[in-house]
Amino acid sequence: MYIESLKLFNFRNFNYLNIDFSKSVNFIVGKNGQGKTNLIESLYLLSTSKSFRKGKNKNLIRNEEKEGSIFGKIISDVSNFELGIVFRGNKKEAYYNQNKVKNYLDFIGKIICLSFTPDDLRLVKGEPALRRGFLDHLLVSINPSIFKHLVEYNRAIKSKNILLKNDLDLKYELIEPWNRIIAEKTVLIEKERIKLLKNIQIEANKQHEKFSKTDGNIELTLNGSFINEGILEVDSIDSILREGFEREKRRGYSVFGLHKDDIIINLGEKEAKFFSSQGQTRSLVLSLKLASISIIEKERSIRPIILLDDVNSELDQTRTDNFFEMLDLEKGQVFVTGTDIALSKLLKGSKRVLKISEGTLESTDS
Ligand SMILES: Nc1ncnc2c1ncn2[C@@H]1O[C@H](COP(=O)(O)OP(=O)(O)O)[C@@H](O)[C@H]1O
Ligand SMILES: [Mg+2]
Structure with a gap:
């Protein structure tokens, strides 16, 4: 599966772009800024409908403009199709073969992209949301139907938070239906997260061996309020939520749930967040990402489209060379960006x- 062509209209600093890609390696070279x-981001958006950058939708639209869009033609073994996203103000619409999709399930994961960006290094030392995001992105990539449950879970938490925040005399009866949904979705999603995390651990260790044999094993553990107590059953979670109601009411938001989960990453039995060096952090992140590729290949028999943003900023030449080799770039479509043509x-x-x-992009075959 590969992206044959891309059209950008008023997206970020692109006014109008219409470009064909190679089905193997595309190297995008240019100075900073x-x-x-932005180009890599547009491809990622076609895969997930979301950006890997923070910020509002309207920042994606070219300054001073009201509307922007991304359209891509995809060639796959099964069928060829077109994906599109149109941004208007802070709203967006997704399109599959020119039809507006009602349910994002008909859009997300039609193509699977895996990005490597300099920001990924924060996966180890940064906030828990980054690690949850990594896990859930992979979860949805290998099993798109999970997306619906994540959305319903988040919707329930949001609705519950509105009630908790605004009503001082809140009765439990009003919260109860939301808590039931939260309990049901928690069991479902948490089981999937645990299963996948085990899988990532196995694959990441295989990859990590190639970087360094002396740093020890990678261990990944899900850290969450229910799982830590060994509770993964709807009724038990429901009663914990009921018991926690007064506390949540005082706080004014949802205290318990998988939106608070974190992944503890240990390297050689030490928590990497606090102990890993810069080099170790880099090897760890690359191992986790490479593990994602092999898991997607195994579970879905698809080679993900690989997006490598700004590789040379992080790695020296020998490392870059090894890294490219490990990625086995010839296997599928790849986008690599850099400032140095020598790359x-x-x-x-x-x-x-x-x-x-x-x-503006100018294509030269080589
Ligand atoms: N909504 C927008 N409208 C116009 N320009 C934008 C918008 N968002 C970002 N940019 C511009 O895009 C440029 C950065 O592009 P980026 O893809 O990050 O560059 P790089 O080539 O270094 O990766 C900056 O000049 C920034 O001002
Ligand atoms: Mg950049």
Whole structure:
């Protein structure tokens, strides 16, 4: 599966772009601030409907404009199709073959992209939401139907929070239906998260061996209010939520639930968040990401489209070379961005070089 062509209209610093890609390696080269990350971001959006960057929808629309869009033509073994997203103000609409989708399930995961960006290094040391996001993104990639449950869970938490925040005389009866949904979804999602985390641990250790044999094993543990007590059953969670009602009412928000989960990452029996060096952190993150690729390949028999943003900023030449080799770039479609044209020599096989400058792309085959 690969992205054959892309059209951007008033997206970030792109006014209008219409470009064909290579089904193997695409190397996007340009100075800083020209739109390399923006381009990668647009591809990621076609895969998940969300950006990997923080910020409002309207920031995705080119300054001073009211509407922007991303459209991509996809070629796959089964069928060819088109994905699109249109942004208007803070609203967005997703399209599949020119039909507006009512349910994002008909859009998300139609293509699977896996991104490597310099920001990924924060996965180890940054806030829990990043680690949950990593896990859930992979979960949805291998099992898109989970997305619906995540949405329903989040909706229940949101509705519950509105009640908890605004009503001092709140009666439990009003919270009860939301808590029931939260309990049901918690069991379902948590079981999937645990299963997947075990799988990631196995695959990540295989990858990690190639980086360093001396750092010890990677251990991944889900840290959450219910799972820590060994509780994964709807009625028990429901009663914990009932018992916690007064506390949640005082706080004015949902205290318990999987929206608070974290993943504890241990390396050689020490918690990586506090103890891993910069080099170790990098190897860890790459192992986790490479593990995601092999899990997607195994579970869905699809090679994910790989997005490598700004690789040379993080790695020296030998490391970059090894990294490209580990990624086995020839296996599928890849987008690599960098500031140094010399990087292109490290990319083996047939490739397209795209020079980017102020939101315009110029293609040169090499
Ligand atoms: N909504 C927007 N409208 C216009 N320009 C934008 C918008 N969002 C970001 N930009 C511009 O895009 C440029 C950064 O692009 P980016 O893809 O991050 O560059 P890089 O090539 O360094 O990865 C900046 O000049 C920024 O001002
Ligand atoms: Mg960039």
